[in-house]
Amino acid sequence: MSQLSLRKEGTARTIAMKGGGYYSERTRGAKDVIDNASGMLIEAVDQILPPAQGHPVTLADFGAADGGTSQEAIKACIEKIRVRFPGTQVQITYTDLPNNDFSALFRNLLGFEQQVHRTYLTELEDVFVNACGIGFHQQLLPDASLDIGFSATAMHYLSEKPCTIDDHVHMVGATGDAARAFAEQAAQNWLDILLARAKELRPGGRLVMLNFGIDEQGRYLGNTGGVNMFNTFAALWQKMAQEKIISDAEFKDTAFPQYYRTIEEFCAPLEDKSSAVFQAGLRLVTAHTGVVGCPYRRAYDEASGAMSAAQFAASYVPTLRSWSEAVFLSGLDNSRALEERHAIVDEFYKRYESQVANHPDGHAMDYVHCYLALEKVKL
Amino acid sequence: MSQLSLRKEGTARTIAMKGGGYYSERTRGAKDVIDNASGMLIEAVDQILPPAQGHPVTLADFGAADGGTSQEAIKACIEKIRVRFPGTQVQITYTDLPNNDFSALFRNLLGFEQQVHRTYLTELEDVFVNACGIGFHQQLLPDASLDIGFSATAMHYLSEKPCTIDDHVHMVGATGDAARAFAEQAAQNWLDILLARAKELRPGGRLVMLNFGIDEQGRYLGNTGGVNMFNTFAALWQKMAQEKIISDAEFKDTAFPQYYRTIEEFCAPLEDKSSAVFQAGLRLVTAHTGVVGCPYRRAYDEASGAMSAAQFAASYVPTLRSWSEAVFLSGLDNSRALEERHAIVDEFYKRYESQVANHPDGHAMDYVHCYLALEKVKL
Numbered sequence: 067m068s069q070l071s072l073r074k075e076g077t078a079r080t081i082a083m084k085g086g087g088y089y090s091e092r093t094r095g096a097k098d099v100i101d102n103a104s105g106m107l108i109e110a111v112d113q114i115l116p117p118a119q120g121h122p123v124t125l126a127d128f129g130a131a132d133g134g135t136s137q138e139a140i141k142a143c144i145e146k147i148r149v150r151f152p153g154t155q156v157q158i159t160y161t162d163l164p165n166n167d168f169s170a171l172f173r174n175l176l177g178f179e180q181q182v183h184r185t186y187l188t189e190l191e192d193v194f195v196n197a198c199g200i201g202f203h204q205q206l207l208p209d210a211s212l213d214i215g216f217s218a219t220a221m222h223y224l225s226e227k228p229c230t231i232d233d234h235v236h237m238v239g240a241t242g243d244a245a246r247a248f249a250e251q252a253a254q255n256w257l258d259i260l261l262a263r264a265k266e267l268r269p270g271g272r273l274v275m276l277n278f279g280i281d282e283q284g285r286y287l288g289n290t291g292g293v294n295m296f297n298t299f300a301a302l303w304q305k306m307a308q309e310k311i312i313s314d315a316e317f318k319d320t321a322f323p324q325y326y327r328t329i330e331e332f333c334a335p336l337e338d339k340s341s342a343v344f345q346a347g348l349r350l351v352t353a354h355t356g357v358v359g360c361p362y363r364r365a366y367d368e369a370s371g372a373m374s375a376a377q378f379a380a381s382y383v384p385t386l387r388s389w390s391e392a393v394f395l396s397g398l399d400n401s402r403a404l405e406e407r408h409a410i411v412d413e414f415y416k417r418y419e420s421q422v423a424n425h426p427d428g429h430a431m432d433y434v435h436c437y438l439a440l441e442k443v444k445l
Numbered sequence: 446m447s448q449l450s451l452r453k454e455g456t457a458r459t460i461a462m463k464g465g466g467y468y469s470e471r472t473r474g475a476k477d478v479i480d481n482a483s484g485m486l487i488e489a490v491d492q493i494l495p496p497a498q499g500h501p502v503t504l505a506d507f508g509a510a511d512g513g514t515s516q517e518a519i520k521a522c523i524e525k526i527r528v529r530f531p532g533t534q535v536q537i538t539y540t541d542l543p544n545n546d547f548s549a550l551f552r553n554l555l556g557f558e559q560q561v562h563r564t565y566l567t568e569l570e571d572v573f574v575n576a577c578g579i580g581f582h583q584q585l586l587p588d589a590s591l592d593i594g595f596s597a598t599a600m601h602y603l604s605e606k607p608c609t610i611d612d613h614v615h616m617v618g619a620t621g622d623a624a625r626a627f628a629e630q631a632a633q634n635w636l637d638i639l640l641a642r643a644k645e646l647r648p649g650g651r652l653v654m655l656n657f658g659i660d661e662q663g664r665y666l667g668n669t670g671g672v673n674m675f676n677t678f679a680a681l682w683q684k685m686a687q688e689k690i691i692s693d694a695e696f697k698d699t700a701f702p703q704y705y706r707t708i709e710e711f712c713a714p715l716e717d718k719s720s721a722v723f724q725a726g727l728r729l730v731t732a733h734t735g736v737v738g739c740p741y742r743r744a745y746d747e748a749s750g751a752m753s754a755a756q757f758a759a760s761y762v763p764t765l766r767s768w769s770e771a772v773f774l775s776g777l778d779n780s781r782a783l784e785e786r787h788a789i790v791d792e793f794y795k796r797y798e799s800q801v802a803n804h805p806d807g808h809a810m811d812y813v814h815c816y817l818a819l820e821k822v823k824l
Contacts, residue, residue, distance in 0.1 A: 120589060121587075122587040122590070155587045155588060159575060164548055164551035164555060164557065165548050165552075167548075168547035168548065169544050169546075169578065171578070172543035172578030172579060173544075176543060176579065178543065192587075194584075194585065194587050195577065195579075196576060197575060197576050197578065198576070199547060199548065199550070200551065200555065200574075206573065208500075208501040208536055210499060211501070
């Protein structure tokens with residue numbers, strides 16, 4: 067599931083952390099983003115209304131994958147809930163698409179994947195978890211049942227790809243009708259997401275969302291001043307079309323079902339008093355953008371010569387591949403044998419790696435997020 | 446996961462039903478059992494207390510596998526809830542072990558596995574689902590949050606195997622210390638199950654459970670007057686030990702982590718006023734046993750000669766294999782290559798099939814269940 071790819075990368079790293087430092091290095095970026103926002107969750111706990119007598123405080127992590135990267139932040143949140151509302155039970159719902167690996171989620175929560183079987187679920191009393199395997203573009207929880215909703219690096223995924231992008235592979239390079247169609251799809255999806263959450267939240271409830279986006283300086287994932295990652299994807303894929311390794315139709319059919327919203331796009335329905343979202347009681351509390359540096363680039367820079375460009379390329383490209391490969395595979399025609407499709411995509415990432423090894427300057431997958439805090443007011 | 450094997454068999458069949466009548470024939474037994482009990486769920490809806498204003502009615506299916514066999518019964522239950530409490534939202538939690546295929550559950554609920562995408566979740570408004578991937582021997586839901594709990598053909602699985610069974614493969618053939626150890630483990634697990642449910646249920650809430658058991662005539666799964674299925678398993682496995690195909694240690698290490706309780710064992714903690722279960726407010730409403738005939742045997746008998754004994758054996762043994770194979774595989778020593786272990790188990794079921802083909806009389810996997818309805822009273 068493409069929605070999960072980036073988070074799943076985080077997953078693999080979390081699980082592999084027991085093996086040593088190499089993999090924990092690989093998860094640092096996604097976890098840094100959530101740790102950055104841990105204070106926003108604590109602030110949310112401070113603001114929610116007390117639960118009704120005998121009712122739990124409820125949390126949800128939307129687009130949670132295996133729950134690995136958010137586990138520490140959620141633990142801190144529960145501990146804060148226990149301070150503010152002693153003796154209160156806590157219920158946490160993890161959501162993701164149907165094909166998510168929910169077994170990995172529960173094994174993680176139960177501590178089966180850790181050498182030391184300590185997780186918030188095994189350590190803290192009176193905490194209950196469940197999972198909902200349905201996309202977050204629709205209402206997933208009963209009306210007014212949620213105290214704090216959380217989402218990290220998930221809501222850039224669209225419910226569907228509105229059209230092809232003929233001359234690029236991502237909406238950041240789309241123009242004209244394609245750019246407009248992606249923007250419209252994203253605007254509708256964002257309304258759907260916010261209206262669903264407005265129904266789920268109790269009055270006084272909070273949403274904390276860390277979404278991939280485009281910041282005030284036009285920066286976005288893999289485009290923070292150096293080589294543009296998505297332009298590199300597009301150029302290498304286009305070259306393979308020119309060389310007839312893939313067809314022109316396959317190039318056109320390849321597009322990430324994603325949209326990076328600007329802070330204005332994120333905030334618009336929350337500030338326009340006539341919008342359905344505003345009328346449903348959702349209000350903007352805070353919005354800001356932030357960049358979290360690429361851990362691979364940082365490791366290379368900090369090695370100051372002790373790591374070769376080839377070594378950097380070999381460490382860097384697999385992280386791009388982990389969340390983007392499914393998109394390039396799905397662009398290829400089904401008439402090709404599966405092995406052939408995999409061979410083509412192998413060649414594609416080999417070319418990316420060669421390019422980085424030959425000209426390492428400026429390659430980095432920095433994370434650019436919009437950090438949003440919202441509240442549901444009583445109408 | 447052994448707990449799921451029998452229900453998973455139902456799953457495979459449910460998914461495959463679109464392919465025609467052969468597979469639906471294979472699920473008939475498990476689904477008949479639930480359909481038998483559909484009235485018990487409707488009765489439960491009649492008895493629960495109205496939900497608090499703005500709160501959903503909550504259901505849970507404990508040990509649900511992919512939710513296929515209970516789907517019709519749950520739909521009828523929701524429809525009855527809507528008649529009794531118009532406009533009320535409904536929340537359903539499906540539980541199973543962490544390694545359950547929760548993706549199959551959600552795909553089933555969303556109608557992805559059906560030719561016609563109609564399930565209660567796609568057809569009925571204001572119904573919300575989630576899953577909990579933790580075993581039902583512990584509390585899975587917050588205190589006093591559950592209106593109706595349901596479980597079918599799942600709670601005969603023990604939380605762990607208390608000891609080996611040296612001269613048999615199932616507790617139905619165990620004697621002496623082994624029989625006592627299994628009985629004690631089962632008694633403790635049953636207390637754990639009931640105490641967990643007592644915490645989860647709201648006052649007025651109901652439990653409907655259809656558990657494999659031993660009836661008043663001593664009948665149990667595959668032992669209803671003809672050839673005893675578990676004795677056949679044990680004899681064939683023992684013969685393979687005598688022939689040195691498996692070792693004596695492997696024979697001893699093979700045992701189903703199950704216990705078939707009698708109706709007295711099911712009811713004891715609910716009738717003993719000094720038990721923790723009774724004191725937690727759980728009360729017995731009804732208990733009865735019932736036998737649902739083996740659909741394979743029925744098809745063979747009804748064919749009256751048009752089906753050969755070999756054809757019957759070829760249709761019958763795979764259903765036994767689907768839920769028992771993991772137990773025989775796990776009894777084999779890990780020092781054997783995986784292929785060798787599979788070859789041994791292939792030979793085992795080949796021998797079972799030959800025995801049925803040569804002497805078909807009396808072979809049948811009739812289901813024997815104890816049907817229980819419980820209520821949580823206000824203390």
